[in-house]
Amino acid sequence: MERVLIIGESGAIGGAVAAHLRGQGCEVTGLSRSADGLDVTDGASVAAALEGLGPFDLVLVATGALEIGEAGPEKALRDIDGTAMAAQFALNAIGPALVLRHAADLLPREGRSVFAVLTARVGSIGDNRLGGWYSYRAAKAAANQIVHGAAIELGRSHKQAICVALHPGTVQSDLTAKYLGRHPAVPPAEAAENLLNVIGNLRSVDSGGFFDWRGERVEW
Ligand SMILES: NC(=O)c1ccc[n+]([C@@H]2O[C@H](COP(=O)([O-])OP(=O)(O)OC[C@H]3O[C@@H](n4cnc5c(N)ncnc54)[C@H](OP(=O)(O)O)[C@@H]3O)[C@@H](O)[C@H]2O)c1
Numbered sequence: 330m331e332r333v334l335i336i337g338e339s340g341a342i343g344g345a346v347a348a349h350l351r352g353q354g355c356e357v358t359g360l361s362r363s364a365d366g367l368d369v370t371d372g373a374s375v376a377a378a379l380e381g382l383g384p385f386d387l388v389l390v391a392t393g394a395l396e397i398g399e400a401g402p403e404k405a406l407r408d409i410d411g412t413a414m415a416a417q418f419a420l421n422a423i424g425p426a427l428v429l430r431h432a433a434d435l436l437p438r439e440g441r442s443v444f445a446v447l448t449a450r451v452g453s454i455g456d457n458r459l460g461g462w463y464s465y466r467a468a469k470a471a472a473n474q475i476v477h478g479a480a481i482e483l484g485r486s487h488k489q490a491i492c493v494a495l496h497p498g499t500v501q502s503d504l505t506a507k508y509l510g511r512h513p514a515v516p517p518a519e520a521a522e523n524l525l526n527v528i529g530n531l532r533s534v535d536s537g538g539f540f541d542w543r544g545e546r547v548e549w
Pocket residue numbers: 337338339340341342343361362363364367368369370391392393394395420447448449450496497498499500501502503504505
């Protein structure tokens with residue numbers, strides 16, 4: 330991984346991945362809302378930020394939120410609010426899609442490259458045994474579908490490009506701070522190492538898949 334683009338470097342996981350790769354001497358371009366004004370929910374903002382960038386061996390989309398504004402994850406169906414749900418989709422599903430829209434220009438035509446989107450195991454429909462968290466779960470499931478489709482399309486022009494959705498594990502960050510309870514969580518630096526191990530071991534046949542921080546497939 331020589332040339333890397335991190336979307337969401339200001340986040341805990343995005344920042345840790347960027348720091349780890351810089352430490353290894355990689356050429357890392359980091360973009361974020363707070364530092365660069367990049368709003369992944371706005372197609373024009375994404376296009377302007379990505380203009381002329383690339384090619385990259387790795388593109389990581391590490392943006393996202395569990396709580397947007399005052400709206401946290403729903404405990405029950407009666408908590409569903411259309412505006413809050415739309416905001417979840419805008420950030421967690423449409424955001425990665427608007428970056429993927431530029432994937433063909435961001436990745437090299439020849440040679441191995443990886444486009445990874447951080448989704449979440451709670452976006453797995455098959456793994457959902459608890460209910461709740463309707464908007465976040467559904468937005469992450471939608472992102473998984475978008476990544477899967479993008480991998481098929483990209484594979485036609487970029488034969489060695491690998492496009493995946495990744496679950497980073499439960500990680501200590503602003504996103505999880507209020508929701509961890511007694512649930513164990515790893516520091517961002519450890520999550521970054523785990524994710525980079527998985528990314529490093531991905532093969533062409535893995536493109537379109539959904540993997541966790543151990544490199545194991547997560548059911549859809
Ligand atoms: N932490 C976990 O345990 C966990 C578990 C499963 C999945 N994930 C996923 O992993 C990803 C990263 O999580 P994290 O824990 O690192 O979260 P985090 O520390 O809260 O970082 C979130 C990042 O998203 C960015 N962001 C939010 N809204 C944005 C927008 N409209 N446009 C552009 N950037 C925006 C933030 O940018 P600014 O701060 O610059 O505004 C920040 O860089 C998320 O997709 C999350 O769902 C995390």
